[in-house]
Amino acid sequence: MFKGLRPMRYGGREVWPLIEGGKGVAVSNHKSAGAWAAAGGIGTVSAVNADSYDPDGKIIPQIYHALTRRDRHEELVQYAIDGAVTQVKKAFEIAGGKGAININVLWEMGGAQRVLHGVLERTRGMVAGVTCGAGMPYKLSEIAASYGVNYLPIVSSGRAFNALWKRAYSKAAEWLAGVVYEDPWLAGGHNGLSNAEDPRAPQDPYPRVKALRETMRAGGVSEDVPIIMAGGVWHLRDWNDWIDNPELGAIAFQFGTRPLLTQESPISQQWKDRLTTLDEGDILLHRFSPTGFYSSAVRNDFLRNLEYRSERQIAFSMEAAGDHQFQLDVGVKGKSFWVTLGDLHRAREWVGRGYSSALKTPDNTLVFVEPSEMQRIRKDQSDCMGCLSQCSFSAWSDTEGNSTGRLADPRSFCIQKTLQAIAHEGDIDHNLMFAGHAAYKFKQDPFYSNGFVPSVKQLVDRILTGD
Secondary structure: OOOOOOOEEEOOEEEOOEEEOOOOOOOOOHHHHHHHHHOOOEEEEEOOOOOOEOOOOOEOOOOOOOOOHHHHHHHHHHHHHHHHHHHHHHHHHHHOOOOEEEEEEEOOEOOHHHHHHHHHHHOOOOOOEEEEEOOOOOOHHHHHHHOOOEEEEEEOOHHHHHHHHHHOHHHHHHHEOOEEEEOOOOOOEEEOOOOOOOOOOOOOHHHHHHHHHHHHHHOOOOOOOOEEEEOOOOOHHHHHHHOOOOOOOOEEEEEOOHHHOOOOOOOOHHHHHHHOOOOOOOEEEEOOOOOOOEEEEEOOHHHHHHHHHHHOEEEOEOOOEOOEOEEOOOOOOOOOOEEOHHHHHHHHHHHHOOOOEEEEOOOOEEEEEOHHHHHHHHHHHHOOOOOEOEOOOOOOEOOOOOOOOOOOOOOOOOHHHHHHHHHOOOOOOOOOOEOOOOOOHHHHOHHHHHHOOOOHHHHHHHHHOOO
16 A cells, blocks of 8 residues: 555545546446446546447447537437446446436536536435536536535636635535646546647646645635646556645545556557557647647547648638738639738649648638648538537537537537547548547556556556555
8 A cells, every 4th residue: 555545534434545437428438437436536427428338238329410510409409318327327336325416517518517416416415526527617516416416526726716715616615526637748538738838848747736736725724635747657656745734634536547557448449459558758638629629639630630621721811911922723722812922832833732622711811722631521510519619610519509609610619529539530630539648658667567467456556555
């Protein structure tokens, strides 16, 4: 047992202060979450478009039949509720009365509040808590409290927590069971970098977590409410100075990336194999996500294509002005686009290489793509089912008019399509593969030598030793 690590009280029983990080769209499912809880920790079922099963136990494909986005959105919400309820019930059964089961929700997913109500209503007595990030979930405390369930907001600064606390959480303080500090430079998936922070200049998490605790203390939050460190957590021995530290108060740890490589992890064998080949720097912190947030994923061909697509980009004016004195004569039809001389030459070069279709962006620029890629982009945009509350790629908005009021952005992608694909045996090179920045340690950690893939129980036992 690692020195100083002690069980904590949660969900009516003692559990290890080790939380499985929620990974959306069918990656943190009942097998991994149930096994994590059975090992004495807190397992997390992703309530983001989770899988349902037919009577034979086969996954029900989430196919959309409605003709309008609004109606497809209704299908999506129902898929999400049914899937998460199924996953929670199965995870609860696997846990066998040990540990605890949380669910994870992205606040910026389409219909988040409706999904949360739908899941908690049908899983009473099974869900111990709700972790929630990707936005400012002011309503989280109210919804969780109405079902007698704990809530654990995910933040990346004391400032964010302070805003949530003052506006809403102080009114349901008794149900605040933890605050997840997610390192915005190291965590996988969507990250909470603010516009004032430099994505290329990571900050030491200690002073930021210390400031978070000070903010919690100033608000009157109990010292027993742990801060859960997430992002970059691998070996507990690396965090020895955080445990029993009076400056930080109660501390727990969240593991998002390490549970990917377990026997119970539902990701494909290809995906598991790729994790063991990654080197430091192979994870890219980027801003291509249609959510508008930064996010971290393996820099595979999918992300490289998005990088290259954005590099084939020029600014334009609808009339000759300033340096924009040259009429664009490639990639566009029927409209006047005025560009600089240098950009005119670049556009002609791209068209000569086959990138002959120019697509407008919301920022008065044009990106040049191959005609086949343009067709894929247009189809993905038209197939939108409203999986986000605000989507830059399709211009969908979870509001009365269902529009952001901005032009759909071809520099982004349909996140629902690619995450569903990779979670269900899809191509790992041409789909988004979320991972934390510590994923390169799979290759370095002797625990995984000779191709060893642990069970969740073996992983938790290993973590408890400090390694």
